[in-house]
Amino acid sequence: MSLVSILELRHLRTLAALHETGSVSRAAKRVHLTQSALSHQIKALQNHYGLSIIQRRGQAVELTDAGRHLVALAGKVLEQIQSTERDLAKISQQATGSLRIALECHTCFDWLMPLMDAYRQHWPEVELDLVSGFHSDPVKLLEEGGADVVIGSEHKQQRGIIDHPLFRFEILAVLAPEHPLRAKRILHAADFSNETLITYPVPDDRIDLILNVLKPAGIHPERRTAELTVAILQLVASRRGVAALPSWGLKNYVDHDYVIARRIGSQGLWSDLYASTLTETASRPYLRDFLTTARNTCFATLDGIIPLE
Amino acid sequence: MSLVSILELRHLRTLAALHETGSVSRAAKRVHLTQSALSHQIKALQNHYGLSIIQRRGQAVELTDAGRHLVALAGKVLEQIQSTERDLAKISQQATGSLRIALECHTCFDWLMPLMDAYRQHWPEVELDLVSGFHSDPVKLLEEGGADVVIGSEHKQQRGIIDHPLFRFEILAVLAPEHPLRAKRILHAADFSNETLITYPVPDDRIDLILNVLKPAGIHPERRTAELTVAILQLVASRRGVAALPSWGLKNYVDHDYVIARRIGSQGLWSDLYASTLTETASRPYLRDFLTTARNTCFATLDGIIPLE
DNA sequence: AGGATTAATGAATAAAATTCATATTTAAAT
DNA sequence: ATTTAAATATGAATTTTATTCATTAATCCT
Numbered sequence: 001m002s003l004v005s006i007l008e009l010r011h012l013r014t015l016a017a018l019h020e021t022g023s024v025s026r027a028a029k030r031v032h033l034t035q036s037a038l039s040h041q042i043k044a045l046q047n048h049y050g051l052s053i054i055q056r057r058g059q060a061v062e063l064t065d066a067g068r069h070l071v072a073l074a075g076k077v078l079e080q081i082q083s084t085e086r087d088l089a090k091i092s093q094q095a096t097g098s099l100r101i102a103l104e105c106h107t108c109f110d111w112l113m114p115l116m117d118a119y120r121q122h123w124p125e126v127e128l129d130l131v132s133g134f135h136s137d138p139v140k141l142l143e144e145g146g147a148d149v150v151i152g153s154e155h156k157q158q159r160g161i162i163d164h165p166l167f168r169f170e171i172l173a174v175l176a177p178e179h180p181l182r183a184k185r186i187l188h189a190a191d192f193s194n195e196t197l198i199t200y201p202v203p204d205d206r207i208d209l210i211l212n213v214l215k216p217a218g219i220h221p222e223r224r225t226a227e228l229t230v231a232i233l234q235l236v237a238s239r240r241g242v243a244a245l246p247s248w249g250l251k252n253y254v255d256h257d258y259v260i261a262r263r264i265g266s267q268g269l270w271s272d273l274y275a276s277t278l279t280e281t282a283s284r285p286y287l288r289d290f291l292t293t294a295r296n297t298c299f300a301t302l303d304g305i306i307p308l309e
Numbered sequence: 310m311s312l313v314s315i316l317e318l319r320h321l322r323t324l325a326a327l328h329e330t331g332s333v334s335r336a337a338k339r340v341h342l343t344q345s346a347l348s349h350q351i352k353a354l355q356n357h358y359g360l361s362i363i364q365r366r367g368q369a370v371e372l373t374d375a376g377r378h379l380v381a382l383a384g385k386v387l388e389q390i391q392s393t394e395r396d397l398a399k400i401s402q403q404a405t406g407s408l409r410i411a412l413e414c415h416t417c418f419d420w421l422m423p424l425m426d427a428y429r430q431h432w433p434e435v436e437l438d439l440v441s442g443f444h445s446d447p448v449k450l451l452e453e454g455g456a457d458v459v460i461g462s463e464h465k466q467q468r469g470i471i472d473h474p475l476f477r478f479e480i481l482a483v484l485a486p487e488h489p490l491r492a493k494r495i496l497h498a499a500d501f502s503n504e505t506l507i508t509y510p511v512p513d514d515r516i517d518l519i520l521n522v523l524k525p526a527g528i529h530p531e532r533r534t535a536e537l538t539v540a541i542l543q544l545v546a547s548r549r550g551v552a553a554l555p556s557w558g559l560k561n562y563v564d565h566d567y568v569i570a571r572r573i574g575s576q577g578l579w580s581d582l583y584a585s586t587l588t589e590t591a592s593r594p595y596l597r598d599f600l601t602t603a604r605n606t607c608f609a610t611l612d613g614i615i616p617l618e
Numbered sequence: 619a620g621g622a623t624t625a626a627t628g629a630a631t632a633a634a635a636t637t638c639a640t641a642t643t644t645a646a647a648t
Numbered sequence: 649a650t651t652t653a654a655a656t657a658t659g660a661a662t663t664t665t666a667t668t669c670a671t672t673a674a675t676c677c678t
Contacts, residue, residue, distance in 0.1 A: 003591070003592070003597065004341075005318075005390070005394065007318060007390060008317045008318050008319065009314075009316060009317050009393075010317065010320055010635090021636060022656095023655075023656090024655075024656060025654090025655065025656080028635080032313075033635095033636070033637090034636070034638085035655080035656070036636075036637065036638075036655095036656090036657080036658085037636050037637070038656095039657055039658080040635075040636075040657090040658085041635085041636095041655065043658090044635095049394075049401065050401050050403070051397060051399050051400060051401045056655090056656070058644055058645065058655090059644050059645060059646095059653095059654060059655045059656075060644095060655080061655085061656075064400075065400055066400050069393055069400070070393065070397075071395075071398060073389060073393040074490050076389055077386050077389060077390070080385055080386060080671095081316060081382065081386070082384060083356075083380055084379065084381075084382040085314065087378050088360060088375055088378060088379075090362060091374060091375050091378070092358065092359050092360045092375075094359070137648090155525070158619095166551050180625070219622080227586075245660080279325065282312070283312070288312065300635085303389055319666090332624075332625090333624075333626095334624065334625080335626060336625085342666095342667070342668090343644070343667070343668060343669085344624080344625070344626095344670070345625090345626080345627085345667075345668065345669075345670095346625055346666070346667050347625095347628090348625065348627080349626090349666075349667075350666085350667095352626080352627090353666095365624090365625070365674080365675090366624095367624090367675055367677095368623065368624045368674075368675045368676060369624080369625095370624090370625075579656070609653090619677095619678105620676105620677100620678095621673080621676105621677090622662095622675100622676085622677080623671070623674105623675080623676075623677095624673100624674080624675075624676095625672100625673085625674075625675095625676085626671100626672080626673075627657075627670100627671085627672075627673095628655075628669105628670095628671090628672100628673090629668105629670090629671105630667105630668085631666100631667080631669085632655085632662085632667070632668080633664105633665085633666100633667080634663100634664080634665070634666080635662105635663085635664075635666105636661105636662080636663070636665080637660105637661085637662070637664105638659105638660085638661075638662085639659095639660090639661095640657100640658085640659090640660105640661095641656105641657080641658075641659100642655100642656080642657070642658090643655080643656075643657090644653100644655075644656095645652100645653085645654080645664070645676105646652080646653075646654090647649100647650100647651080647652070647653085647666100648649100648650085648652090648673080
């Protein structure tokens with residue numbers, strides 16, 4: 001127990017991530033460090049305060065009372081810092097510009113809408129827009145100035161473009177509650193052979209289930225499309241077919257027995273979400289703030305998502 | 310301008326000190342680092358945000374608008390951290406004990422009283438008391454448990470005792486406005502030879518003016534004592550003699566032309582204030598909090614004090 | 619002008635945080 | 649039960665970073 005406080009923001013960022021993710025190793029990814037680094041950090045804090053901050057609960061980890069105090073502190077403090085950094089951006093006149101968002105992932109509407117509302121408050125000078133419609137070549141869209149950010153599932157290593165990792169999520173098969181496949185805990189490619197697949201109106205190669213599961217297995221089910229997530233769910237519930245959707249948007253519908261959700265493949269079908277920008281856009285404060293806020297709200301509100309990188 | 314925030318509490322502590330002390334080198338002492346370290350820190354921040362935080366104003370420095378934003382942030386954040394650390398001390402059941410304060414420096418009442426009121430709120434479980442009266446051997450007082458902290462002007466290197474530096478302050482000669490010596494900007498030992506010196510009722514060797522200025526010069530003026538600072542000032546104003554008091558307590562009286570204050574010797578007469586405790590007491594959270602709070606409030610409220618160490 | 623005080627800077631050093639490699643613990647699977 | 653997998657903990661090695669040291673530049677005061 002040293003005479004001066006060793007606490008640094010690094011620790012608070014770690015604690016916040018720990019709270020968000022519920023595990024040391026996931027938190028480590030969240031703050032771009034190794035699990036070991038976080039373990040050392042936590043140990044240092046515990047020694048310093050003579051208290052345990054986390055407690056192993058089996059292979060997961062749980063915050064103690066002291067840990068929750070620090071997490072609460074982290075929440076407040078990091079929020080205030082973000083706010084001040086926005087002020088600084090305004091002072092340095094880097095608070096204006098355009099942020100036109102193109103969505104490759106239709107379900108992202110769910111979390112993007114409230115985020116945009118909050119963001120508008122913080123950056124009144126930034127021209128915030130959604131670029132609607134499907135775009136075959138998102139990189140081109142960025143380069144030609146049609147959009148400033150593309151939120152999409154695939155990560156392309158291309159010069160001039162930076163892909164900012166957002167998070168990893170699981171895609172679950174969605175079935176009507178009475179569907180014959182309800183008995184299976186896990187669905188495999190073959191299970192889809194006689195089904196109608198209900199998807200958003202995008203090409204085959206933009207649908208993870210088809211690209212990574214069905215096509216490799218040589219299975220080509222019928223397809224039917226709908227624009228909105230609710231519409232897809234409605235079709236599934238009325239037994240017109242099955243769908244594959246991110247786990248996070250399903251909870252409410254599953255809880256109300258409107259549909260049921262099943263894992264796809266023994267490891268599950270996962271997808272990684274990135275926000276891509278031009279390199280020059282990446283350094284703008286308002287873009288960086290958009291990214292951190294996006295990650296923060298997603299990790300706070302979306303169940304079952306996992307940090308990337 | 311990196312992609313992630315490099316801001317750490319270290320920076321905020323530095324900024325707060327900079328605000329308190331108004332100079333990089335004084336701030337450096339305040340946070341126990343070198344002037345160079347702080348210069349580097351500030352430069353790193355400025356590069357990171359692409360803004361200047363301080364501006365050289367001659368040989369002093371001034372905070373910019375951005376700097377003030379960060380200082381405001383620092384104030385809030387450091388306060389919240391202190392508060393959480395108090396909570397942690399309560400959780401670890403280290404929030405009880407006694408804090409009996411003995412004062413060697415009579416004027417310290419001025420800042421100690423409001424501090425104690427605030428402190429009592431934060432540490433309701435700590436038995437807070439003032440040990441009154443003059444004590445010839447403060448170390449003995451600590452060892453025998455008569456007090457837990459001694460606030461005094463002298464620094465003794467003694468095992469088992471830790472002297473926590475508080476601050477350095479200037480002692481000014483106080484005269485009646487019409488006093489013949491009013492014409493001199495600086496007073497020297499000889500100027501006191503025909504004066505009556507008005508002091509607190511303590512031995513000669515506890516009065517810095519006598520110990521460090523008059524005695525070495527072989528000058529032994531008459532003495533008269535009073536218990537309270539106001540009483541001393543009243544006697545000075547009514548021309549019963551002159552006094553030597555810390556600069557910080559004089560401002561109000563000087564501003565109202567009740568008395569005038571003059572520097573003693575060309576370099577001024579300075580005194581260092583320490584809070585001494587037993588080594589074991591030093592590690593207790595409630596004592597550490599007392600010290601930081603004391604320093605914080607003193608640097609925030611007392612004019613002309615300088616960090617020590 | 620000269621001495622003293624303060625801040626800035628670059629290189630050297632010291633300190634620390636992080637990673638690496640591995641052990642340990644717990645849960646799940648067979 | 650035994651094995652496998654997944655997670656955290658730990659000590660030593662390493663890298664990164666902060667700080668100091670030594671010096672220069674700028675400013676103030678007499």
